[in-house]
Amino acid sequence: MKISLNWLRDYVALDASIDEISRAITFLGFEVEQVIRTGAPLLSQVVVGEVLVRDKHPNADKLSVCQVDLGPAGGVKTIVCGAQNYQVGDRVPVALPGAVLPGDFVIKLSKIRGQSSDGMMCSAKELGVAEDASGLLILAGRPALGTPINDVMPPGDTVFDIEITPNRPDCLSHLGLARELAAWFKLELVYPQEKFRGDISGAPHPELLRGVSVLSPEDCPLYSAHVIRGVKIGPSPEWLQRRLSAVGLRPINNVVDVGNYVMLETGQPLHAFDARKLGGSQIIVRRATDGEKLVTLDGKERVLTSRMLVIADAEKPVVIAGIMGGENSGVGADTTDLVLECAIFKRQTIRWTSKRLGLTSDSCYRYERGVDPHSALEAAYRAIDLILETAGGSVVGPACQVGGDVPWKREIVVTPAYINERLGFDIPAGEMSSALESLELNIVREEITESRGPAWTVAIPSWRDDLDRPIDLVEEVLRLHGTDKIPAAVVSSPGLIGDDDPLVLFNRRATDYLVGHDFHECVNYTLRSAKEITTWVSQTAAVELALANPFVDDQSHLRPTLTMGLLESLKLNQSRGVAVSRLCETGRVFIERNGQNFECAAVGFIIAEPVAERSWLKREPADFYTAKKHVTALAAAAGIDLGRQPLVPVTGPYYGWQEGQSAAAGEMAHGWTARFGLLNLAMVKSLGIEGKVYAGIFAILPEKITAETARRRYADFSLLPAALRDLALLVDAGVHADEVRKTLARIIRAALGNAFMLESVEAFDVYQGQGLPEGKKSVAFSLVFRSGERTLTDDEVNAVFQKVQEEVAKSTTWQIRK
Amino acid sequence: MQDTLTALVAKAQTDLATLKSRPEFEAAKARLVGPNGELTGLMKQMGTVPKEQRPAMGKLINETKTRLQELLDGALRMIEAGELQAQLGPAIDPTLPSPDAGPGTYHPLTLVREEMCRILRKVGFTVADGPEVETEYYCFDALNTPADHPARDAQDTFYFPETAHFGNVSKRTPGEKYLLRTHTSSVQIRTMLKGAPPIRIVSPGRTYRRDTTDATHSANFHQLECLYVDKNVTVRDLKALLDYIFASLLGKETKTRFRPHYFGYTEPSFEVDLSAKHLPKVKKEWIEIGGCGMVDPVVFAGVGYDPEVWSGYAFGMGLERLAMLLYGIDDIRYFYQNDLRFLKQFA
Missing domain, CATH: 3.30.930.10 (Bira Bifunctional Protein; Domain 2)
Structure with a gap:
């Protein structure tokens, strides 16, 4: 969200540097994504001048040599200029020697194609006030000659583009952020004072609004409507336009702009209807019917479903609740009577509808995250003040309000001892209490506990729905103390025995x-x-x-x-x-x-x-x-x-x-x-x-997965010499060597009985091809015999080997190759 | 006789020196000292020698025999040396490269992960693991992320059809959908549900976000998370861990700082910034490296730990981001292309 520094200063007298404010926002827990400076920077030696004479440069086609009047103090200067968009008599900004323009561009006396020049006439871009570099900035309103340029230009502003975490919808507004910064810098927060407080004099005008009915109260806990009669739609005053432009909104007309302004000030979205376009002069908050259609202000037709909430008149939907108004009821140049909506909608309903339609808006963004129902009417009053101020008219009856009658009260009991225990270091109780109070988390009671010192009962304001447990207050105290001040420590690692997965x-x-x-x-x-x-x-x-x-x-x-x-x-x-x-x-x-x-x-x-x-x-x-x-x-x-x-x-x-x-x-x-x-x-x-x-x-x-294989047991092995025999077998080519090996091993073991051991039998040669019958292969095995007790004699090994060969010949289809 | 013996030795000396192979040697040996050899022949003539000369002659024959044996031994050594020499090829050129493959290389993400695990092992963290296909409960509900939270949206999270069934990924409730985990925090939940506190684990692993792939985003990436649950764990302990990790990893001149932030499963929550200007391609003074906080009491209650008794911290970070920072890599896609010219740089 974009936050203007000038705007913040309406509520808190910030005099810290931009860097300090940036740092404060960061350590309050909001990421500053960008700092944008707008408007004119402070410029010295740049004054208002008037072009008296414009002659062609003798040595250059595209340049002119001008005589520029800087008033009684500055006199008349000769200035070479390449721009084409000005005429004799225009008043323009003139940078004199010594001026430093944005980009560290230093102005000096100079000679251009043999013609000396006493300074430079400037474009908007050269002054750093806008992107326009197409020609000189022609000053409107004929400001006095020699006036420092900053006195003529609108003041510059600094805009912070800030990421607001989803738990802090209260900070989707200038007031919300001003509250945080006031707490950080220990400054007073000044709220806007509404003149209109809900009192309406004069007769009601039922032809403008007959009534409001909320048919789906679970989706809309609060709906209020005020009628303003006799407004004149026109452009907003310059200050209002500048505020909106600074934070990236396009000014539209005074009524729409006030709605946006108050939303950006307080976080409460507002919507204004042209009262004469409300069919039956009625407002009905209801679920849409399946297939119902509405053309929204962006010109697109939206097909609605029965899970979506709309604001309707007696005949048709006029607004997709909380998200976007329809073309059929919006405020236009000929609007004279307004109905101003200030409502609270259920977050889930808005979110679902927005996702489903693929449609979002500043208003929708705020409703999805949560708008404080207990500050809503303040925002309506504030908007009424500003509409009366910028568009005239008067508030007439009836004022309608449906819902909004659930009172707010939340208290958290916390001890400073608990806060310090969770932090692992000590913050003095006095610092804690002033931190809490500065965020309007007021300590309403202090009681002494048996063992943990004083216990505070802290009243939580309605806009801080995110706070409901003692641990939440630990964070508040730590935020204002400064998370960069957490003292260093040695890692404590009491042994926990375990192994990796x-x-x-x-x-x-x-x-x-x-x-x-x-x-x-x-x-x-x-x-x-x-x-x-x-x-x-x-x-x-x-x-x-x-x-x-x-x-x-x-x-x-x-x-x-x-x-x-x-x-x-x-x-x-x-x-x-x-x-x-x-x-x-x-x-x-x-x-x-x-x-x-x-x-x-x-x-x-x-x-x-x-x-x-x-x-x-x-x-x-x-x-x-x-x-x-x-x-x-x-x-x-x-x-x-x-x-x-x-x-x-x-x-x-x-x-x-x-x-x-x-x-x-x-x-x-x-x-x-x-x-x-x-x-x-x-x-x-x-x-x-x-x-x-x-x-x-x-x-x-x-x-x-077995982490470790079972512990192996040692097996004794013989130190006596082995007796080796080789046996080559002719087998079917498709038979696997290991099948042959296993059968052979079984035959050998049977032949051996308990006489001595067959230590291993492994294939060591495989041959197929010339010299062998078709479809056959030769597999040669190496047989290793050994005894644990004696050196084997040739005779006893030969006897076994002979028996094995006889058994192979008898019980298998293999042939022995000699 | 004496002259004959002297001539025999002289001839043997000349002949034996020319021998090249064992058969030649055996023939020469038989010729000289074999049963039918020249020396044997001479010894047989001893009978013809006058009796008084016999002792001197016997001595001379023995000396000749010894001498011939010496000559034979010498010749055999020459032949053996020749045989060994024949086993060698020409002299090697030590500057030629080995034609063998290798050495193998570890992927940089493995190197960084293992280094982090080693650092954490030293302070008692063991490595835990959990499934990449998760359910809504383990990935969101148990971590205090309510059903309508944007993070759960099908726009950001990969889901499986309701008909999909994963035989070895347990569901908490029957109606839950399977998804690809968006963070490794689900391992924390499974670990806490499986065991009793105290717990100190690190869980590195693959995570998924439904996101465009570009220089800094990838449909799957890797995270590493730490969880410590014990009595009286404090914010200061958490800061101490982070200081320790990054000083170990990047050197003592590395600094860390906390910025307050918001995560559903920790309170208070912080983002962690690093100051490590000695690393390549680090332009900013502070770089965000991860998120952390004190485990939210709601999370403890959900896994059946009494939040009045147990406290803890959690820390998580992206491994690609860390590897990019450590090695000065500027495009996350390089990790997944496996160009050998990339892979061979980190071993």
Whole structure:
């Protein structure tokens, strides 16, 4: 809200500097967004002069050489001027040598194209009074020659653009802010004194207003109407226009301007009707009917609903209550009789209507935040004074008032001891009481408590609806004491034993792991497009993960995976010619399963073929098993042992993974899922990404993350030598090595009995192709035998190995390769 | 005989020096000292030597044998050294870059978040977490934000359709709508409802506002909030925490100040300004960095804490804003583009 300093000075004798006032507003709790200076700054050596002679400059087409009369004291000066908009006889501002114009422009005696000049005739812009630089500022009214320019120009003003917090609607007015500043600077606040106090003499004029009925009292707790007869509509006086212009309002006519002025002074919105346009001379405050229409003052037709409140006459709505008047009842040049509305409307009703219509106004803004019903009539009286002063006329009956009969009383009991306890430092009781009193929070009683010293009963004025508990008064005291004076202290941190959330620990471990493996950590947006999710995840996900009210189309859905964001980052780097391969991210993903969404902690990475990167030495490229290693480590960071989980090859068109080159585990059956391997080549290519991309993702429900794996128990191990045997098996090409390994291990253990141990059996060679039958592959296993008691002899190991081979031949379809 | 022995040693000396490989060496060794070797042959001739010469001759043969062994050992060492040398390639050029990827880098938002968490850990704050999809109760109602408050408007907050269901985000009341949290304060509520005071947590996390993306705004961003609940927590304690945080983070010359402000969930409430002119791109004397205040009694009552017994403070700030300030970054979008030339600057 814009607040004029000149205006504030009507109520409080502020003599502090602009900086001090700015600082006061800031520390009272209102952010000063901008300080705007308007009107003429203080200028010395700039006086009124009259152009006596205007001759063409001998050496320049566009310049003139003028003789300018500055009056008896100043004499006649020769001044070179480039402007074109003046004539001989015009009076203009003249800056003499020594004058400093805005922008630190110092005026000196000078020579222009060989012609000396004793000063400068000025434009409005050069004086800093307006933006007009098109020519000289021609002074109206023929002011006396030689008069200092500040005596001629309207005085300058300073306007503070202030953000008023929503808890302080009382400060959406000059009086409200003046009250705060008076308290801060310890100055007296002078309220405007209304001459009209509600007394009406003479006969009533029912032809102007028959009555007011409020059909929806819960939406309108107070409605008052006064009739003013015989006004003359015209422009407002200059002082009123200047006030409104300074705070950014366009002057319209005396009656409308008074309404705005009083609203900006007191915070109470007012509305004036042309009494002759009120059908049936009636005012009815009611809900609109569905589909009812009104053309508002901005020229737009508004279609209303039955949740909206209107002011209507006997026939039609004339105002959308508290928001904007209609064209059909407004004050115009020919208006002679007014009905002045001063009302209180329910905040929620106004807010709902305003949102619904997409229509707001200064009045609406105030009603939405709350207007003090107990000061409303004062504002009406003030407006009546000003209307009579600026537009003439007289107040006639009937004056109508509906509602407004709930009295205000609120008291808070607080002890200075409590205030100091909450603050953690001591403010003297005397300072507290004067702070409260200066805000008109009057201490009406003081009682001594048993243990906490005096207790104050503080009366809360009606405009401070935000104060209703002792803690609220702590803030008031602290505000006036100055929040910049809170004394320094050492942080007190009595020990509370706890650890970081398991999810946080998981994220940290996962990121540390990936960054330690040369990944660059990325951060991508959570919201993605529907198209992308349909393509990369599923049709169902694109339905379930949709926002109700996306802001932009390509950010309409929650992300179900981190892969898409990482690919986007990959593409960005590729397209910018930045060599890129390993990217990773941790963050939330949202996984749809059986019609429910689950918010999961996730980690993902990609390893792209480094297409743009050239290296003087080639390295082994990453492959499926690189991704497998990383995903296994990431699952372990959440307490999941992927080695013990069945892995299935990924199939299906929507997964985004390359069939036959990628695998999945978990699938949310136990609250987690993992996928890794090669991303679908065609889909990656269609994104405009070059080269193959391997990726891995792991996602888990936060509650499934194990902070620490169970404490491991030490297992004894043999110090005796191992016996090694290799066994190559010819198996179907489609069979997974691990299935063979598990069956083989079972056969070996059966053959061993309790004789000694099979320490491990692992595939070490896989071959398929030339020399082998079609559809078969060879998997070679390394078998490690050991005993805890003795060195194994060749004979006993051979015996077991022989038994194993016999069993394989007998009970499996595998062939042993010799 | 003596001459023969001397000649044998001399020849061995010459021959062994030319050996290049182990097979050559083994052949030479067999030729000299093997069962059919030259020295063995000479030793077999001992019988033909007159008896009185035998001791001297025996000594000479032993000396020759020792000498030959020395020569063989020397030759073997030469061969072994040659073999090791053969394992090496040409001399390296230490100035060539490593062809390996790396090192990896942490995102600047992670770096700033973790640094804040470390600073707060030192004074007893542990990191708490909560869902990003929230309900109206946890995001607004419990934080004293009434139903008609502008912050709850669909214009500013992302909501989910009434049909949406989140299996692991609990609702307080059945009719509530799901939304994307607009601040991390919902974690405070969940933490307070879950445990008993005293509580000292920091909750960093992702938050969402329905807003245009530009140099300073982003549809999702990150916040970090602190909550401390205990007996007799004061405004002065809150100021002390803020002073500590920013002196730790930005250096001792950093100053903080409070300006009174309004938030629904704290009373009194303050905005926090920093004075840190030593940072790059800081032009103004005071820069706003976050909001804070004393937890409003209404919030305590809502989570079942007795406001007469418990008091506390809360502080929140934007992580992007802090990172921008710390590193002198002037466009928030850079955090989300992941250009490697950006990411590699902060590790």
